[in-house]
Amino acid sequence: MRLELRDVRHVYGRGTPFEVEALRNVSLAVEPGEVLGIVGGTGSGKSTLVQHMNLLLVPTSGTVVVDGVDAATLKKSELRRGVGLVFQFPEAALFAPTVEEDVAFAPRRMGLAETEVSERVQGSLEMLGAGHLAGRSPFALSGGEKRRVAIAGVLAMASEILILDEPTAGLDPATRQDLLSLVRGLRDAGISVVLVSHDLDEVAEAADRVCVMERGEVRAIGTPAEVFYADLANAPATVRVGAALKVAYSNVGTPVRYGETLAALRAMLED
Numbered sequence: 501m502r503l504e505l506r507d508v509r510h511v512y513g514r515g516t517p518f519e520v521e522a523l524r525n526v527s528l529a530v531e532p533g534e535v536l537g538i539v540g541g542t543g544s545g546k547s548t549l550v551q552h553m554n555l556l557l558v559p560t561s562g563t564v565v566v567d568g569v570d571a572a573t574l575k576k577s578e579l580r581r582g583v584g585l586v587f588q589f590p591e592a593a594l595f596a597p598t599v600e601e602d603v604a605f606a607p608r609r610m611g612l613a614e615t616e617v618s619e620r621v622q623g624s625l626e627m628l629g630a631g632h633l634a635g636r637s638p639f640a641l642s643g644g645e646k647r648r649v650a651i652a653g654v655l656a657m658a659s660e661i662l663i664l665d666e667p668t669a670g671l672d673p674a675t676r677q678d679l680l681s682l683v684r685g686l687r688d689a690g691i692s693v694v695l696v697s698h699d700l701d702e703v704a705e706a707a708d709r710v711c712v713m714e715r716g717e718v719r720a721i722g723t724p725a726e727v728f729y730a731d732l733a734n735a736p737a738t739v740r741v742g743a744a745l746k747v748a749y750s751n752v753g754t755p756v757r758y759g760e761t762l763a764a765l766r767a768m769l770e771d
């Protein structure tokens with residue numbers, strides 16, 4: 501599935517004293533099978549942007565296009581079978597007595613046959629590394645486990661594009677790392693992921709392309725190397741180290757991930 505935003509503008513509270521233009525002229529696409537990172541300061545429009553991707557918000561002007569079709573002509577329920585949105589702190593919405601039942605809630609409500617529901621529940625829990633939690637109470641899990649279960653609940657409903665708004669917020673470094681590996685795993689399984697994050701290093705690690713939002717506009721979009729090397733002041737630590745290495749050793753390439761930066765440093769020391 502290819503999802504495109506064309507010249508999307510979003511105004512909250514139009515015609516009221518509280519009117520806010522949260523998105524301006526936003527055009528971008530989520531390509532099939534990629535991880536698209538979205539970064540930007542607080543209030544830059546990231547959450548507003550991603551809520552247009554499953555039509556939780558409707559553009560004030562502009563269009564959302566899904567596989568070449570104007571999303572406004574699609575049923576929202578149809579669109580949401582393809583595109584799933586996971587809010588920040590999604591574990592707050594866990595409610596059922598067992599993990600299994602919680603994850604089954606949305607696919608069941610879609611009217612799927614019970615065998616299909618249980619396949620999806622099992623499949624998405626396994627994809628999130630949470631298969632062993634199926635029979636537990638969601639309320640008796642650790643924060644990181646709850647987060648995985650909540651993400652599995654959205655994945656069980658929507659199978660093509662998964663949007664994660666700050667999925668690692670409030671998690672410890674090891675659990676963050678686990679979740680980022682899961683993001684790569686989902687991508688390798690053919691699911692596109694939109695990853696909203698404040699953490700530039702995290703986006704450098706996980707994203708194939710990155711979009712930088714600023715005051716409701718797309719300030720830059722491209723591979724992490726293109727975007728971050730062009731704006732070192734706002735680049736993750738890994739890229740700043742890589743750029744510093746370049747001064748002494750011009751053929752380090754453009755390391756973006758932690759491992760790439762370490763490899764460049766090692767090559768430089770061995771030289």
Ligand SMILES: Nc1ncnc2c1ncn2[C@@H]1O[C@H](COP(=O)(O)OP(=O)(O)OP(=O)(O)O)[C@@H](O)[C@H]1O
Pocket residue numbers: 512513520521522540541542543544545546547548549
């Ligand atoms: N429901 C709303 N009603 C009115 N204004 C809103 C609403 N939600 C967001 N805004 C405003 O729209 C702008 C963009 O907000 P948005 O939540 O998209 O930013 P963000 O980049 O996700 O920020 P953060 O990193 O803090 O989550 C902000 O100025 C915000 O105050």
Ligand SMILES: [Mg+2]
Pocket residue numbers: 546547548665
């Ligand atoms: Mg936000």
